[in-house]
Amino acid sequence: MRLESASVTRVHGLDVFLDTARSLNDGDPLDVVLEQLVRAAARAVWHGTGEPGAASLWRLRGSKLSLEAESGEVRGRALAEIPINAEMERALDGRRAVRLKGSQVPAALRDRYEPARPESIAIVPILSHSRTFGAMTVPLEVGGEEAEADLRLLTGMAELGGLAVAAAVDFDLELRLAVAFELLPQMITGASGAEDADEAASVIVTRVGEVPGIDRVLLFMRGELKRGLWIKASTDSVNLLRLEQDDGAVAQAVRERQIVVLNDGQPWRSEQDALIAGDNQHLLAVPVDVADEVIGVVIIAARLRPFSATDVQIAAVMVSALTGLLEGVRLREELFEAHRTLRSFYHGLACGAVTHDSRGRVVDANWAAENLTGIPLKQLIKDGIFGPGWTMQSENGMSIPLPLRPPESVLKSGRPIHGMRARVAPPGGQARWLRIDSRPLEEGKRLSCIVTTFFESVPPAANGRRRASGSAASRSAGVVRR
Structure with a gap:
């Protein structure tokens, strides 16, 4: 001056x-x-x-x-x-x-x-x-x-x-609080309505990333078939798939089941923390704790603004509110993995397998079912199996009426069919002798689905000749059957 x-x-x-x-x-x-x-x-x-x-x-x-x-x-x-x-x-x-x-x-x-x-x-x-x-x-x-x-x-x-x-700073805090609690119900609604666990996780991290002052969000969740915590979703790409138990801040949060804040962390305590932080200066790791077990961790990174005690409280409240939802994401993932394993087994069976819903409609069939019936999956789903237009004859040559065929019989009686042998021909198709089993599957007291399996069987006449041949061989060997 x-x-x-x-x-x-x-x-x-x-x-x-x-x-x-x-x-x-x-x-x-x-x-x-x-x-x-x-x-x-x-x-x-x-x-x-x-x-x-x-x-x-x-x-x-x-x-x-x-x-x-x-x-x-x-x-x-x-x-x-x-x-x-x-x-x-x-x-x-x-x-x-x-x-x-x-x-x-x-x-x-x-x-x-x-x-x-x-x-x-x-x-x-x-x-x-x-x-x-x-x-x-x-x-x-x-x-x-x-x-x-x-x-x-x-x-x-x-x-x-x-x-x-x-x-x-006070205004910034009020803004973050307002945005965070405005986004929370949107997160819950969006993740709950997601088609799969990946989409639900993506909804969560995207919404958290919209809170002012947050530059990166990552969600790691426990894998059921793979040990450890694996990357589930992130707001941007990160060159890390699985969290390791090292000396870093993120591993500490998981190990001690405590929120860990690391402001001005460079140089980072571990290479893993550096990969997670990217070009950000501050890290906040919040473990997701369910029944004394860490099922995941939410990691928030900021480039400019350090995390305050209030930021930690906001993050803790949000993750606490989302814990049930995140557990649902994890269980949904486990269910998906189990379903995928079941489908792999189901479609790998050498016998024909057809799944019907609670109304008896075909919802899935494996390759053997298509091969034995000569009908592609899309047509089976559209027209069904063993229904009108199909011929089914019992071993005595009598036609099997619709109410006694699977899945109709199982659907109406609630009882399984075991070892039904019938000569079956689809509309305009080749007749085959099949051995058929069909049983209901229930969830609680409610019918969930019906699974029908079948494989090609020996015709009754050939079976009789085989038994007669076996008896003659026994007599020639001096074996007496009583």
């Missing part, structure tokens, strides 16, 4: 404060607040050219400052973070603005503001909710009283900015 007179200085400072206050609207998201604040800081200090100078706003992340917003002409924009040296640490710990000169200035900052050839660089801490949020760094072209006036002005702006940051 150029000092002309006390009154002019006060008016200028007041104008700067009012302009800054007007630009920091209540309800603005955090990134907008930070952009407005850093632009105001660049305009506040005096520059010989009369043009706005440069300013950077950094967020405190462990032992480093991470760039959040920047204004003006600087070098090395790709440099997104700087280490905190001793002088900067004293300023942050003391929560007071300081000017660094010469060797006190970190090389990264000195190179960054080299175009302005500053006399010193102001380090101005920003406090939010009584905690150090970060700091502004502003190059100052002049020294002496003018630099001290700039420093006081920047300190006041930082205090004003801290209030705006706190309001933005």
Whole structure:
């Protein structure tokens, strides 16, 4: 600030404060607040050219400052973070603005503001909710009283900015809460109506990924046939199929059955954590616990915003509400695997096998059924089997009426058919002797389906000749049957 007179200085400072206050609207998201604040800081200090100078706003992340917003002409924009040296640490710990000169200035900052050839660089801490949020760094072209006036002005702006940051953080939290609990019933409805477990899992991770501030979501679930937790769904591709029990944060969450938060995790504790995080900085792992057993884990990653205690509570509530649904996803997957195994066995049988629904309609048949009847599956499903148009004769040559044929007989009586031997011919097809079994399958007290199996049998005459031949052979061998 150029000092002309006390009154002019006060008016200028007041104008700067009012302009800054007007630009920091209540309800603005955090990134907008930070952009407005850093632009105001660049305009506040005096520059010989009369043009706005440069300013950077950094967020405190462990032992480093991470760039959040920047204004003006600087070098090395790709440099997104700087280490905190001793002088900067004293300023942050003391929560007071300081000017660094010469060797006190970190090389990264000195190179960054080299175009302005500053006399010193102001380090101005920003406090939010009584905690150090970060700091502004502003190059100052002049020294002496003018630099001290700039420093006081920047300190006041930082205090004003801290209030705006706190309001933005609170607003951001309210927004995340509102969105999360608005999405929760949509997740439950969408996943419950999904056709399979994969679609249900995809619905869940997609919806969770819509919460503001979340950049990646992964869901790992226990495999019934394969040991361990396997990737079920993710918002983007990840080069990982199965979770390993290593020293990482995600494995710790599964092992200890506790939520694990890892903010500013780089370098990551394990290669697995690094693969899961991708280009994100923060990880939150929430195990899915059912009956003292971990059946899965939901992993949430964020690039910019660290996870707060409230974020952990939101995640815990959402996963708790979804636990029953996730267990349903797992059971549905197990049922699908069991069904697939059954179908493999069913379609691999050498005998004909036909499945009827509770009304007797054909819903499935294996290759042997098509081969023995000479009728393709689509036609069997359309027209049925052993029904009108089919001829069925018993061993004594009598026609078997429809009510006594499977599945009609089983459907009406509820009793199985065992060992029925009949000469069967489909409409316009070749007649064969078949041995037929048909039995009902129930779920509780309700008929679920009827399964009819059959294979080609020896005609009665040939069977009689075989028995006669066997008796003659027995007599010739001196065997007496009683």
